[in-house]
Amino acid sequence: MSMIEFNNVEKYYGKFHALKNINLKIDQGEVVTIIGPSGSGKSTLLRCINGLETVTSGQLLINGYDLADKKTDMNKTRKNVGMVFQHFNLYANKTVMQNITLGPQVVLKQSKAQSEEEAHKLLELVGLNEKANSFPDQLSGGQQQRIAIARSLAMKPKALLFDEPTSALDPEMIGDVLNVMKTVAEQGMTMVVVTHEMGFAQEVGDRIVFMADGSILEDHSDVAGFFKQPNDERARVFLSKVIKHM
Amino acid sequence: MDIFAQAYQWVNLKYLLEGLWVTVEVSVISILFSFIIGAIFGLLRYMKIKYLSMIVGFIVDIIRNLPLLLIIFFTYFGLPNVIGVRFNTLWATIIAMTVFESAMLAEIIRSGIMAVDSGQMEAARSNGLTYWQTMYHIILPQAVKKMIPPIVSQFISLVKDTSLATIIVLPELMFHAQVIYGQNTNFMIPMFLALAVLYFIVCYLLSVLAKFLDRRLSKA
Numbered sequence: 001m002s003m004i005e006f007n008n009v010e011k012y013y014g015k016f017h018a019l020k021n022i023n024l025k026i027d028q029g030e031v032v033t034i035i036g037p038s039g040s041g042k043s044t045l046l047r048c049i050n051g052l053e054t055v056t057s058g059q060l061l062i063n064g065y066d067l068a069d070k071k072t073d074m075n076k077t078r079k080n081v082g083m084v085f086q087h088f089n090l091y092a093n094k095t096v097m098q099n100i101t102l103g104p105q106v107v108l109k110q111s112k113a114q115s116e117e118e119a120h121k122l123l124e125l126v127g128l129n130e131k132a133n134s135f136p137d138q139l140s141g142g143q144q145q146r147i148a149i150a151r152s153l154a155m156k157p158k159a160l161l162f163d164e165p166t167s168a169l170d171p172e173m174i175g176d177v178l179n180v181m182k183t184v185a186e187q188g189m190t191m192v193v194v195t196h197e198m199g200f201a202q203e204v205g206d207r208i209v210f211m212a213d214g215s216i217l218e219d220h221s222d223v224a225g226f227f228k229q230p231n232d233e234r235a236r237v238f239l240s241k242v243i244k245h246m
Numbered sequence: 247m248d249i250f251a252q253a254y255q256w257v258n259l260k261y262l263l264e265g266l267w268v269t270v271e272v273s274v275i276s277i278l279f280s281f282i283i284g285a286i287f288g289l290l291r292y293m294k295i296k297y298l299s300m301i302v303g304f305i306v307d308i309i310r311n312l313p314l315l316l317i318i319f320f321t322y323f324g325l326p327n328v329i330g331v332r333f334n335t336l337w338a339t340i341i342a343m344t345v346f347e348s349a350m351l352a353e354i355i356r357s358g359i360m361a362v363d364s365g366q367m368e369a370a371r372s373n374g375l376t377y378w379q380t381m382y383h384i385i386l387p388q389a390v391k392k393m394i395p396p397i398v399s400q401f402i403s404l405v406k407d408t409s410l411a412t413i414i415v416l417p418e419l420m421f422h423a424q425v426i427y428g429q430n431t432n433f434m435i436p437m438f439l440a441l442a443v444l445y446f447i448v449c450y451l452l453s454v455l456a457k458f459l460d461r462r463l464s465k466a
Contacts, residue, residue: 050372079374089369093387102383107374147368155374 001064003028003159003190004049009058011044011214018044018216022058028158029128031191033201033223036211037238042194046161049192050081063158079107079246083151088144090136096123096147100154108155115154122150126180142173146180159190166197166220198242202227210235253436258426262437265349266421266444268440272336272418273448276343281397286352290354302352309349315410316348318342320413339411339418347404356401358393391463399459400458402449409445419444 004026012021026032034042047053050061051067051074060067062077090226091099095139095197100122110118111142123129126146145165152160162181166174183190185204196226201223203209208226210218212234220226230236290302309317322338325331333341364386365390370380409420427433 024336052368053370064448075374075376077370083369083372085365085369087362087365089365091366091369091384092363093384102370103373103375106379151373155412161372 001032001060002062003194005059005061007047007059007061009048009055009060011041011048012056018214019048019055022216022232024209024216024219025122026190026192029189030206031185031189031193031204032207033196033205034192034194034209034211035196035201035238035242036217038189040211040212041214043163044214045099046083046163046194047190049084049161050078052083057227073087075107079155080158081161082157082159084148084152084162084165085146085159086167088136088141088148088153088168090148092136094135094140095132096128096134096136097209099136099147100151103151103155114132119150119154122153126150126155127176131222138184140173141169143175145169145173145177149169149177149184150179153184157189159192161186161192162193162195164196166195196242198227198239208212249432250436253430253433254428254440256435259440260315261422261426261446262419262440263296265284265417265419266448268336268410268416268418269405269420270448271337272343272408272411272416274410275340275400276347276404277401279340279344280347280351283348285355287348287352288355291352291455292359303455306349309346310353311322314342314346314407315413317346318414319409335411335414335416338415339408343379343404343408347400350400353399354393354396355389358389358396360390361392393461394456394460394463403450405452406445 002025004024006024007020009019010021022045023043026028034130036042044053048055048067049062057070058068058080060079061116065072065077067077090096091102094102096120097116101112102108102118104110104115104118107111120129120132126149128146128150131139131143131147132204139147149160149165165181166177169177174197178197181191181193181200182204193200193205198200204224207219207221207242208223209216209225210230210232212232217232218226218230218235226235227239230239287302287306291299291306293299318339321333321342322335323340325333366384366388367380371377375383378425407420408416411418412421412424415421420441423437427437
C-alpha cells in the first residue's frame, strides 16, 4: 500500500480547475520533488495531502484512509503528516522550545520533560540548540525554517511535506535549510517537496514530478535523465528558463 | 479667583464626586457586560457559522451605526412602551451602553482575531492541533495583544459617553456639574474645568492600566 495515493483527483476553486485528473502514488521512504511554473497546482496538491484544502472529486488516500471520506478523522491523519511552509509560520507567541514541544504536549500528550528532551535532540539536528529560548522574530529566515522542520519532526510524522521551503529565504540561508532537509531524507523520511531548487531535486530526490496547468505532465524515477531529456515540451521550456538562472 | 474658591467649596466638590461615582459605576458595569457580550458576538461572527454568524453580524452592524443617544432614549423612554418594563435611569443607561459597546467591541475582537496571520492557523492544524486547541494556544493570545489598544480606546469613549445620560437625568458627573452652575452661572467655567480634570483622571488611569496589561502580556 502506498503511503500517499491520488486516484483521479480533481480540485476546483469555483470555476477555476486547479487540479486535473491527478494520479500519483508515493511509497514510504520516497523523496519526491514537485516542480513546475507558478500557478501549476503544486502547492494545492501538497495542501490537499494534509487537508488544508479539500479535493472536489476522486480519491486521496493517506495510509489507506480516504481524506474525502467524512468519517476520516482529519486531526488524526494530520498527526502523521507534517508540513513545512514557505513563510515558516512559527508560532509568534511561543519560544523556539515551545514551538517544538506544543504539538507533542497537546496532541501526543507527552510530558514537558520528555518533549523538551526530544526537542533538544531535534535542535541539535538542525544546529540551533542555543536558540531554544528565542522568539521567532529574533531569528533569521533560515533559522526559522530549520526550527519549523524541527517542529514538524517532533510529531514523529510518517511523511513530511515541504511547500517551497527556501523560496522566502535570502540566498546565503538556503544551503543550511537544504542540508537539514537532506539529513532528514537520509534518515528515511517520506518527503514531498515543492521546490525551485533544481540542485536539491537532482541530488536528494528519488523521483521528480513536473506539473503545469493543474496536471502532472511528467513523473520520473530517473531524475538525472529527466533533467537531461524531458519528454514534455513545457517541461523542456521550464527547465531551460530555470537552469539559465542557476 | 474668588469665584473659583466659591465654586470649589466642599459641598460642591462633594456633589461632583457623588456624580463621579455614578459615572464610574455605570462605566465599570457597562465595561464588564459589554466585554463579555462583545467577546461572544465577535467570536461568533468570526467563526462563520452558517446563519448564526450572519445574524450576529447583521445585529452588530445595525447597532454600530446608530447614535448612542438614540439607544439611551429607547431603553429609557421606548422600552416601557414596548415591553412594559421601566428601568430607572441608572439601569436604562447601563443597558444602552452595554448594547452599544458590545457591538463596538465585537468588531474590535473579530478584527483582532482576523489580524493574526492565517499561516498560524494552518501551521497549528498541520501540527495536529484541533481548531479550539489552536484558538486557545496560538490565535487568541496573539489576537488579545493586538486588541488591547483599540479596546482601551473604546473603554475611554465609553466613560466619556456616559455624560450623554445627562439627558435622561442620570445623576452622573456631567449632570451634577450642570446642577451646580445652574444655580450660579458664574460657576460655569470652574465647573467645566473640574469636569475636564475629573474625566481626564479617570480616562488616563484606564490607559495606564492598559499599558501595564500590555507589558505583562509582552513578558508572558
